[in-house]
Amino acid sequence: MIRAGILGATGYAGQQLAWLLFRHPHVKIHFLSSYNHTDVPFSQIYCQYEGFIQDLCIDIQSIEEHLSNIDILFIALPHGKAFPITEKALAYGVKVVDLGADFRLKSTEIYKAWYGLDHECSNLLSSAVYGLPEIHRIQISQAQLIANPGCYPTASILALAPLLKHRLIDPSSVIIDAKSGVSGAGRSANIATLFTECNESIKAYGVAGHRHTPEIEQELSLIYGENLHVSFTPHLVPMNRGILAACYGKLLHKLTQEELYEIYQFFYKDEYFIRIVENLPETRWVRGSNFCDIGLRVDGRTGRVIVISAIDNLMKGAASQAVQNMNLLFGIREIEGLELLAMIP
Amino acid sequence: MIRAGILGATGYAGQQLAWLLFRHPHVKIHFLSSYNHTDVPFSQIYCQYEGFIQDLCIDIQSIEEHLSNIDILFIALPHGKAFPITEKALAYGVKVVDLGADFRLKSTEIYKAWYGLDHECSNLLSSAVYGLPEIHRIQISQAQLIANPGCYPTASILALAPLLKHRLIDPSSVIIDAKSGVSGAGRSANIATLFTECNESIKAYGVAGHRHTPEIEQELSLIYGENLHVSFTPHLVPMNRGILAACYGKLLHKLTQEELYEIYQFFYKDEYFIRIVENLPETRWVRGSNFCDIGLRVDGRTGRVIVISAIDNLMKGAASQAVQNMNLLFGIREIEGLELLAMIP
Amino acid sequence: MIRAGILGATGYAGQQLAWLLFRHPHVKIHFLSSYNHTDVPFSQIYCQYEGFIQDLCIDIQSIEEHLSNIDILFIALPHGKAFPITEKALAYGVKVVDLGADFRLKSTEIYKAWYGLDHECSNLLSSAVYGLPEIHRIQISQAQLIANPGCYPTASILALAPLLKHRLIDPSSVIIDAKSGVSGAGRSANIATLFTECNESIKAYGVAGHRHTPEIEQELSLIYGENLHVSFTPHLVPMNRGILAACYGKLLHKLTQEELYEIYQFFYKDEYFIRIVENLPETRWVRGSNFCDIGLRVDGRTGRVIVISAIDNLMKGAASQAVQNMNLLFGIREIEGLELLAMIP
Amino acid sequence: MIRAGILGATGYAGQQLAWLLFRHPHVKIHFLSSYNHTDVPFSQIYCQYEGFIQDLCIDIQSIEEHLSNIDILFIALPHGKAFPITEKALAYGVKVVDLGADFRLKSTEIYKAWYGLDHECSNLLSSAVYGLPEIHRIQISQAQLIANPGCYPTASILALAPLLKHRLIDPSSVIIDAKSGVSGAGRSANIATLFTECNESIKAYGVAGHRHTPEIEQELSLIYGENLHVSFTPHLVPMNRGILAACYGKLLHKLTQEELYEIYQFFYKDEYFIRIVENLPETRWVRGSNFCDIGLRVDGRTGRVIVISAIDNLMKGAASQAVQNMNLLFGIREIEGLELLAMIP
Structure with missing residues (x-):
């Protein structure tokens, strides 16, 4: 033992x-x-x-x-x-x-x-x-x-690793718009996280200054092989648990959604805890588990890929x-x- | 298997x-x-x-x-x-x-x-x-x-069984005021259980006519040894899971809270899934489990006992x-x- | 001005x-x-x-x-x-x-x-x-x-006044089972009212000892004309606002629901802010208003009347x-x- | 009348x-x-x-x-x-x-x-x-x-109009990541918007295909003076009301946050219903009102501006x-x- x-x-x-x-x-x-x-x-x-x-x-x-x-x-x-x-x-x-x-x-x-x-x-x-x-x-x-790892970095790095490893997107184009349940703020007496202050509202916080930013950048830079910077915006959502990260990147080459799915499936083919899902992920499907669910969409009109990842911030996070x-x-x-x-x- | x-x-x-x-x-x-x-x-x-x-x-x-x-x-x-x-x-x-x-x-x-x-x-x-x-x-x-058993009957019967078995309360005085999460209403398309209709509100429903009433009465009558009737009022609470039942009864004899705790602890002494708790139960402590938590209060001023039980309606319920x-x-x-x-x- | x-x-x-x-x-x-x-x-x-x-x-x-x-x-x-x-x-x-x-x-x-x-x-x-x-x-x-007045007393007294004024119920039978949104706990830093502690759960608190009890008793005694005691149980519900009070009393004489409705309608006939409603009240219908909605049910099987009142705890409360x-x-x-x-x- | x-x-x-x-x-x-x-x-x-x-x-x-x-x-x-x-x-x-x-x-x-x-x-x-x-x-x-206008377009267009009118950002860099309360889905019987399906979860939907996209593009193109395309991602948040839009754009020229604030304050100087706020907007502050609150952040590290706007989707939306x-x-x-x-x- x-x-x-x-x-x-x-x-x-x-x-x-x-x-x-x-x-x-x-x-x-x-x-x-x-x-x-x-x-x-x-x-x-x-x-x-x-x-x-x-x-x-x-x-x-x-x-x-x-x-x-x-x-x-x-x-x-x-x-x-x-x-x-x-x-x-x-x-x-x-x-x-x-x-x-x-x-x-x-x-x-x-x-x-x-x-x-x-x-x-x-x-x-x-x-x-x-x-x-x-x-x-x-x-x-x-x-x-x-x-x-931090909760936001876990969701963000797992979502973006295949894109950056294979140099499929412009690294300067990466934006991570993430949403977290309130448990991420911890269990300390604090007016800002009272039920009545969080319920029935959503807000962004720490925009352009959240401490998870350098952590995300360090790891994504390692994967990419060069230093890169990302925009990272966290939000507070009225729920107990869960992180959903919407990650945006400009594709360097044309790529279909199907091709992208194949790339992700191959990249994570041996990973029990990564599920590449057809439907877009929702935090409830991973709540209480160690899974990171990842969904992919190619926006042909703008040449962007949008990767959505979901984890439980207290579990995989x-x-x-x-x-x-x-x-x-x-x-x-x-x-x-x-x-x-x-x-x- | x-x-x-x-x-x-x-x-x-x-x-x-x-x-x-x-x-x-x-x-x-x-x-x-x-x-x-x-x-x-x-x-x-x-x-x-x-x-x-x-x-x-x-x-x-x-x-x-x-x-x-x-x-x-x-x-x-x-x-x-x-x-x-x-x-x-x-x-x-x-x-x-x-x-x-x-x-x-x-x-x-x-x-x-x-x-x-x-x-x-x-x-x-x-x-x-x-x-x-x-x-x-x-x-x-x-x-x-x-x-x-039904969800409300499970919470109600377990809360009241020791009192009625030992004939500690007047059976005609029993009132069960119960509160349930929305999952009790099932997963069918229904305006009344839309997020926007349930969130930020509480209501009673089926007052004096809910179908779990005869089920509660049948089982409590069996335990008591005579037919009895109870008042049962269910409520809908904006949460996914959980039932909390507040059960009221008029004590036939003076009884301290400590004595009552001993009676309940003895009654359920071999039951893994019944926890007689000092603090009042909260549905979150039993969420996702098969436990029924039971707390007791004697109100000396009115000669009543209040038994509070909590279960997860989809689990023990x-x-x-x-x-x-x-x-x-x-x-x-x-x-x-x-x-x-x-x-x- | x-x-x-x-x-x-x-x-x-x-x-x-x-x-x-x-x-x-x-x-x-x-x-x-x-x-x-x-x-x-x-x-x-x-x-x-x-x-x-x-x-x-x-x-x-x-x-x-x-x-x-x-x-x-x-x-x-x-x-x-x-x-x-x-x-x-x-x-x-x-x-x-x-x-x-x-x-x-x-x-x-x-x-x-x-x-x-x-x-x-x-x-x-x-x-x-x-x-x-x-x-x-x-x-x-x-x-x-x-x-x-306090929030619970407002909902409770308005619900019970006609019954006690007209001596329709046994005063020793009165039970008030009330439910409140979290704003009732005020805006101070407190672990117990954090979002993550209140959300997805319900609990009773202050059972047989809440400070609103003597206030309710004082006013109901005045209305009734003699001293009386009530059982009062407050609950905390995961919503910002609202109080719902379920009030129980044993009818002294047989009374139909229709007769009871007439008594209440007459008692409050000049009151703009009291609405005697056919459907059972829900706190959302009075949220942000000064109304107290009251619904009535007679339970012929047990000889009890159940009066449900709803207010906004921060408004009428x-x-x-x-x-x-x-x-x-x-x-x-x-x-x-x-x-x-x-x-x- | x-x-x-x-x-x-x-x-x-x-x-x-x-x-x-x-x-x-x-x-x-x-x-x-x-x-x-x-x-x-x-x-x-x-x-x-x-x-x-x-x-x-x-x-x-x-x-x-x-x-x-x-x-x-x-x-x-x-x-x-x-x-x-x-x-x-x-x-x-x-x-x-x-x-x-x-x-x-x-x-x-x-x-x-x-x-x-x-x-x-x-x-x-x-x-x-x-x-x-x-x-x-x-x-x-x-x-x-x-x-x-649609709810998402209202929040998005008001957030981005000054940037595009003054040609401060690269129009091809615009990303709108928006979050809405459940009332946006309307009041019809639907499993997907049941309390139990929405509560305690967040999801993106309609990624790269939501019908508000062409509406946003039409109006932003008019303001910019040329056709442009944007990436628009809506999310469903467990709350009744509110839209929060995080809008990202690459600055064409260096600009301080203070300069940006001045530009927005001037652009909307006669608008009663637009409030340029120092703190980041939260949907609760505009709930039940016709206001659109807008907050601004310049991210010097990435050369991006992030504009956050908040409206009530059923009101200004x-x-x-x-x-x-x-x-x-x-x-x-x-x-x-x-x-x-x-x-x-």
Whole structure:
């Protein structure tokens, strides 16, 4: 059994991770840790665990003493909080999956520019692997430290990778217009995410300045082979879960929709979690699962391709992707514990 | 492997059943059948099954020829539609779980009075068992034909059974004020259940005349040992899933809340799927699970007890309860395939 | 022109009041005041006022100097906060409408028992009038200080008044099962009212202990002529606005539904804002209006009457009722500024 | 008083129009007409009108006899249904505002290509005026027949007009990614718009093929002075009302955000209903109003401008824009009956 610890278990991503690890056949949760709810039974904060996960959430300060008893540490904390504990955990030989942003960007300058913080562990960046298995599977399986991708980047990179890998579109033409459920904003007391402030409305936010932009660009540049910049616009949608990304690109050569479908099907032919779908994706079909559904449309009138991808932001966009990475790290079957289909309605 | 067929697989309850049976370790779905979507792949109606359940939905007329190849038939059709096929299936030795209302009421007069139809299979009523395992477990395990309870009755009966069994309340004082998500209304084209008609509003419906009333009364009368009548008021709430029932009764003797909790905990002490909770239940904590959460409050000022129960109407209120019944029918572990916790948020 | 000030203008009720007063033909808003958003333009907190109400929200401490320039002060603050300012305002000859709970209960003991605070202005209680115009119209029109009713009490009292006035039901049988939208919880940062915590769920809260209980009992006792106690259960529903109250009572004498409808129609025959409706009320039909819709059902089987009432909690349950009271206080046409119909969907 | 008739009064747009005309000081509703609800009181379909608009909905066939008694006819029918009645009404000297698509496109070929129907009144197209007052005010005021714009085109054209008029962006770079509430799909029984099918999900639809595309292109081409093509992607969002359009364009010259704001403020300086806002627009701030809020962001990294516009699809996107057009047609103050601010929350 893999012994796991979760740092930040009472946030939505951390809790989703606990849900997944609890039912994972090869994992034993060793501790749940929380900033805000120390010494409270987990089942009192999330009552669905009543009778199942009744452990007290331990203090984040006290987790160091537990490091020698775990094999993997999941960190689900706000950015800037993962540095010291990651170093310590690695020193104990514990593998680390950071669901936050602290090890995603390879450049400390870009990290500082977008997050406003100095990077405290630049020495770890070269060995940290960006945990998008469909793109970096082999490196992940050999890593000690995984930077679990952001939710928007996961949906965006998977949607655009085939187009850029095959240089089918003008890289300067890429626009990503993405929409997220409210759980992406986390579980902290905040007027802006009250029911009454989000319900019955939609808004864009962070236009031309969202922190997931450099992460998307880093990975798409790697795939393309040259540096590129994208326009990325996130929106807040009145629903609990889900990300839908509409990705636009100018085709460099004429291409039919059928040809495009073949390219995508081939590109992802071995990927269990990527479904190239004929109908346009809807977030409900992937809710609660690790799937990324992708649909394609060629607009002959404008010479553009529109790729729509859908994920569950807390699953493929956070917790279930972290489990997928864990499975790779420990040489388990990649889909173990992740054979989940959306529950409808 | 138990070979199962589903009649009415494209309704919400039928589909939820397919979801459960697909992942059940001892079941193989032999056919899915539908009135409205014959010869369409199931995954085209419910796209979360893309890559998983791609079978064509067969014609309801043609299922007779499949009866010799299945062990159990689940019927998820509107009331009045289960009669002939149930007789045929039983004749083939197939066990039947009817998720509709056709075999729930023991009295054909009451059936006619509330459903406006003649009962076509009165001969089967004596052997049909009301499939609420927490109340009728032994009879279920020996039955051929199960009348799977309605969603409101499940929540109501489980909430009130201990009070009536122990004759703690005046039976004439029972009021059940229940609230349901919109999936209870089914998946048919209907102006009243359009998003724009249900969202941002709540209403009561069927006041003093809802068809689940006689079903609740039949079962509570059995438990109490005498005929009783209840007031039952259902409401429609703008959410997909969930039933919350607030049940009121006048205490016959003074009783503290603590004593009441002990009575309920003892009454349900062996029940995996009943959780007596300290906090008041919320439907989200049981969403997607087979649990019924029950909370209790004694109002000393008025001498009343208020019991609040929460279930998922499509699960414990329909499909997962049907699976629980199937497990009993075939002597499998009762919780097999049902170890599900709510996914939050 | 009536010069008005609003204390607590950035809460949902205060803001709704600003909305109503801004378009009222006989009112000029003299100041908006806020605890939390001092010196911020009102239109920056509530952007629908962009170009219309751009005034800075003034400090609550500084409003004393404005008292000589206003005719009416609306107080929309948490309970316990209205005492000193009410005394000062009255001393200036300013009429006061308190939308909070500080002057609703006539008994200081009951106030202390339910709100946990000493009442600091017991001297004002005898002259304070409970501002439910359909019940206390004449007293309101002659008052200086109005205790604007709570949202649940408004819906409950209007639903039950005819039954109790005419002694048609057993007063000990009254149960009120009420459901509210999330705006009732106010606009403060709070995990429990985050979108992701309220959406897709329903719960009861404050069972057998909600502070609106004594308020309902006080007024119903007055109407009935003797002290009575009721069971009151509020619920939280995933919608922005609206209260639906299902009120149950045991009929003392046999009564047809038609007779009951006649009694209600006669009782409220001169009331513009009370609509006795044949269909059961839904909160959407009164959203954004000052109406209270009431529907009636007699359950012959149990001898009970079920009265369902619907209001908008921020309107008839708070702000528009406050305007109705203001109109009465100043001898204006009672419906002035309140001729609003729900906008659907 | 202007005597008005509404054809299709029981759809969402027609009903919203009835709401607006009922409270308009210069209008008297002469008849409401409906395909599906003939001889039913309007207040029975939309119960908020109980006590106010109790008229029977008349048969669409019988409206011809009423044409001599009205001054203006509003048509809120599906496309293809407006042709014969428009001709007749104009023959009677009745002004016509068609809220449908039948007179928006100047080219009958384009109409046929996108709507699949022959245009039956090509003779009327030259005199029909596209009813976007901010763009065509003078022609509207002199017209007999107004083609009221679609909801998406209203949001899109108003967002992009200044950029294209001043030739600030490359016209081939224009992408419009728009999001709509469910009321845009109308009030007809349809599985796809059931609560349970729309709630908790978002999807794109009609990608590269939505019928509003040629309408947007026609008007933007007129403004730009040359034919242009745009990419337009609509999405369905789980909310009742509102459209948010994110419009992308490549800047031809470097331009700061401040300069852009000045250009927009100047372009719309006399427009009451256009608000150029600093914060990014949210649909809730314009809900129930005739406003179009517009926010601007320049993305220096990619050389793009992102314009976000928000309207209420049933108001500025349909009914209140129709009233604005009516006011112009009859020489009334343009904002008469439209001084409405969003009600929050």
